[in-house]
Amino acid sequence: MPIGEWFNKQKKLAPGNPNLEKRAVPDGVWEKCKGCNEPIYTKELEKNHKVCPKCDYHFPFSAQERVNHLTDPGTFDELWADLSSEDPLHFIANKTYVDSLDIARDKTGLNDAVICGTGQVNGRRVAVGAMDFGFIGGSMGSVVGEKITRLIELATDDRLPLIITSSSGGARMQEGMVSLMQMAKTSAAAARFNKSGMPYISILAHPTTGGVTASFPSLADIIIAEPNALIGFAGQRVIEQTIKQKLPKNFQTAEFNLTHGMIDMIVSRLEMKHTITRLLDYLEPRGVAQ
């Protein structure tokens, strides 16, 4: 049995178990911070939600880590974990799409690039989604589009606040136009959710770029970015080739987006849950029985 299949089987035995992927880190293991180049003990880093205690550099967070971090312990129920992508185009480049999917499944333990479900944030029930950049660059194909749409529909029907953390390189080109249309599909769901009167908070994590940015992540009531996150539509290499100039140093950073009015605030991961709780206090619809 290929290792990918084995891994999927193991995972399916305990769907949605948030602790499954947590491996014990032995003492004394350390890694170098990309922000300040200082060594940090991995244990210390994990305790600090993968934020460097010295320089506030935000290390990559998996979708599972995000969900665990945002929701109260034991309250997250994952939905639609068994959705997996077909290969409508029989896409082959330097490797087949089927192989890319298998490799990504092995690497992340996920079936695709997003985790969705319901959970509680300081006792308040919410619909929550988190994208995983480790799964083919967090790209949006049929499964991401479908799960995000279902999540938004669930939040609309059950009148739940919606919280989605994005981290994506864009559309999944191996699914061709089917992937591009997921931008329209998720945006259409967001349009319906907007009429429900319930709040939508979008968190943009490093990186949120390409077509995905031009859909549901940009259609929220409140948009929050993590510090230093790269956020934008066009890729920097493409822009450089087009305008034949060097890009400004802070181009497309969270700070750049804040200055240009594209996001409401930049919030450290360490403050994220607290900030969301405070926001939800303001965004509670009036006169609606929960």
Added chain:
Amino acid sequence: MRRFAYDFEKPLVELETKLDELKQLESAEKQDIAFQIKYLEEQIQKLRLRTYSKLTPWQKVQLARHPDRPRTNDYIEAIFTDFIELHGDRIYRDDPAIIGGFARLGDTRAMVIGHQKGRNTKENVLRNFGMPHPEGYRKARRLMKLASKFQLPLITFVDTPGAYPGIEAEERGQAVAIAENLLELSALAVPVIVAVIGEGGSGGALAIGFGDRMIMLENAYYSVITPEGCASILWDGEGGADRAAEALWLTADKLFKLGIIDTIVKEPLGGAHHAPALVARDLKRELEKSLKELGRTDPAELVEKRYLRLRDIGFYSQESGVAKTLNLNALTGE
């Protein structure tokens, strides 16, 4: 005047040039030349068929980008009457890469929006090669709202390499401008008919590029990424764009199979620019047909149907429960 030609068209153009030269000769021995002309004409006819009847996806992409290809304004002029162009996003400026306004299709009053490319270098600089900035999308959105307010069906023409990738475009919110158009279009309470006439370049096309009826010209393309862009990421070396164009399923026939477009409008051999009036006439017929069908539908039902149509796009499997598993074998049985 030398005609523009892609590599795959060059042998044909060479013959055509030779024919022109022959025809210009005022020779004494006319009979001799008449014979040669006739022979050449036959050869050209054969070669034209061979060149254009089995175009590869990459060759179609090239035709979709052909400098002589009819543009949005050409179709507006050929199909509609009484076009009144409207300008500006009311925020920053008027973006010439997108045009729009009121127009009549027969007796039907409509709102028309389209990407606008130029006909020559000077025009293309003005039109930014049909690549909009955020203000272009915001103008489009303003016109969508206007269409909805006055119950005018919306007809869009898609022809862009993509949204402009530039510093200022990012500063002014290219992503949010496109996202808001997707949101607006998805819930617009009037019929929305899309005609993909040339390049359907990714999110920049999608921002005015989905609706209740999707019409596409035979040699147009609509893609999540340009073949060149895809090749630079997923292929190494020469010929990547060719292979990427094949792999991406970006042509009208493939998109019809995927259920993303509804109708293909045929083009003459060699592309729409060889007989623009014919293509405009056929496209007009399709627009009229769609308008007639959609005009009978209640607005709320239109929006619901549009939602369900988008809702249905995706290919995935689910082990448990009531998932939608599409019959992929039916799709790819070629």
